Amino acid sequence: METNKKTSRNKMIVSGIVPFIFIILMMAYIFGPGADLLDLGVPLPEITIEKVDFVKSEIHVTVRNTGPIPVQISMADVNDRIQPAAIEPDKFLERYETALVRIPFEWNEAEPYIIGLTTDDGVRFEKQINAAATALQPNIEFVAFFAIIGTYVGVIPVMIGLLWLPFIKKISKSKYHFFLALTTGLLLFLGIDSVKEAFDVSSENLSGSFNGELLIATTLVLSFLGLYYASEKLTGKADSLKISKPVAIGLMIAIGIGLHNFGEGLAIGAAIGLGSIAFSTFLIIGFALHNTTEGLAIAAPLSRGKLMVGKLIMLGMIAGVPAIFGGWVGGFAYSPFSAVIFLSIGAGAIFQVIVIILKWIREEGEKNLSSASVVSGFAIGMLIMYATSILI
Structure with a gap:
């Protein structure tokens, strides 16, 4: 046997x-x-200029071979004028290999430039820079600067939003369902916004060989499944872990918002790093107003549990602090590929939080998700986020 x-x-x-x-x-x-x-047929070369940094008397160009065949970079030009260039580690690039092209050039602040690279078979690729700005160096001054901006954009607005908690605790059950649905509408808008940003970055900066749309979809789904599995385990073991179910749900909401805020920090850091002062200012003001509603999203499920100020502050920090880290990465080491990944992860995290909140509404006694309180809350949440997003 x-x-x-x-x-x-x-x-x-x-x-x-x-x-x-x-x-x-x-x-x-x-x-x-x-x-x-x-x-x-004939395989064609393709390279992608991922990043252009302006340093003292030089222009640094990060280039990647995104075509099907190895390529050799033969020359570089600035505004259609051929310039001498040093290529590190060398001018031969295998598929997906990167190189740094250093072009000695006396550039001027705020002037537009077109950077071109030509391969050995005569194919030229270019990237337009609207306004040259000195590349940021990771020193104490800029680290502190991005920490302040991230706090202003991420931490403080979320903490302000948490101040709605005492109000939500005192309202009736139907009004509570309205605010839970409002939270869902807020988060759905954030999720859609993250996906839109990921597609924008992919279409503008990534070559088709990366299959940007499929990369976004794959990362989003994996993020959703991974965090949903984690949330189910966390809420299922809430009693054994000595945390209430509302706190467990609030924690998952805070994590989802935190991943989204990391993406916002990336956008701000990249805008400042590229010298887009006016654009970065609008981003900072817009995100700051936008993110006060995120505190409400965390406060809604916590309002049915015991008020614990320490845990409330901790959740606010989890949601807001990633904006600081996003600013550092965006300002000092921005990469379009990593930006697409992080934005997609953030979107997946937010969508799984939406599923959790909808389940929570049903468990709270609202079996019919098409009730007036739920539908109106959902719609108003979307409208609030749209109204504040106009400022960005």
Whole structure:
């Protein structure tokens, strides 16, 4: 009997491995003896200029080979005039490999420039800079500056929003459902906004070889599933962990908002790093007003639990502080690829929080999610976020 079980188990393992063996053989043939089958047309080079930094008497260009074949960078130009350039580590780029092109050039603050790179087969790629600005260096002064901006944009507005908690605690059950639905509307708008920002960054800065749309969708879904699984475990074990279910829900909301605020910090840091002073000012003011409603999103589920000021402040910090870290990353080490990833993660986190809140509304006794209080709260939440987003 034991022998039969072992034999059956071995057969099962073999049956699971055999398809993988055939897949490997098929791919080995296509990229080996059968490579001629794919030798159709002429593969074209493609490079992406990911970042342009203006430093003292130099322009630094970060470039990535995003095409199907290796490329060689032969020359660089500024405003259509060929310039000498040093390429580190070298001018030969394999697929997805990056290089730093250093162009000696006496540039002027706030002037527009067009940076061009030409490959050895004569194909030219360019990136337009609307206004040159000195690249930020990670020193104490700028670290403190971004910390202050992140606090102003993320921490303080969320804390202000939490001040609605005493008011929400005293309202009736139907009005409480209204505010929970309002929270859901606020978060849905934030989630859609994160997806929109991710698509904008992808279309403007990433080559098609990265499949930006699919990258966003994949990251969003994985973020949603991972955080939803974590939230289910957390809320399911709330009693054993000695935390109330409202606090557990508030914690997941704070995490979702925090991931979103990291993306906002990225946007502000990148705008300041690129010298877009007017644009960055609008972002700071707009996000600051925008984010006061996020405190309300955290306060709504907590209003049905015992008021604990310490935990309330902790949740506010979890939601707001990531804006500081986002500012540091955006200002000192901005990357379009990482920006798309973080924005997508933030969107997935927010969408999973929406599912949690809707379940919480049902558990609170509102079996019909199409009731007047829920529908009106949802709609007003979206309208509030739209109204404040106009300022951004």
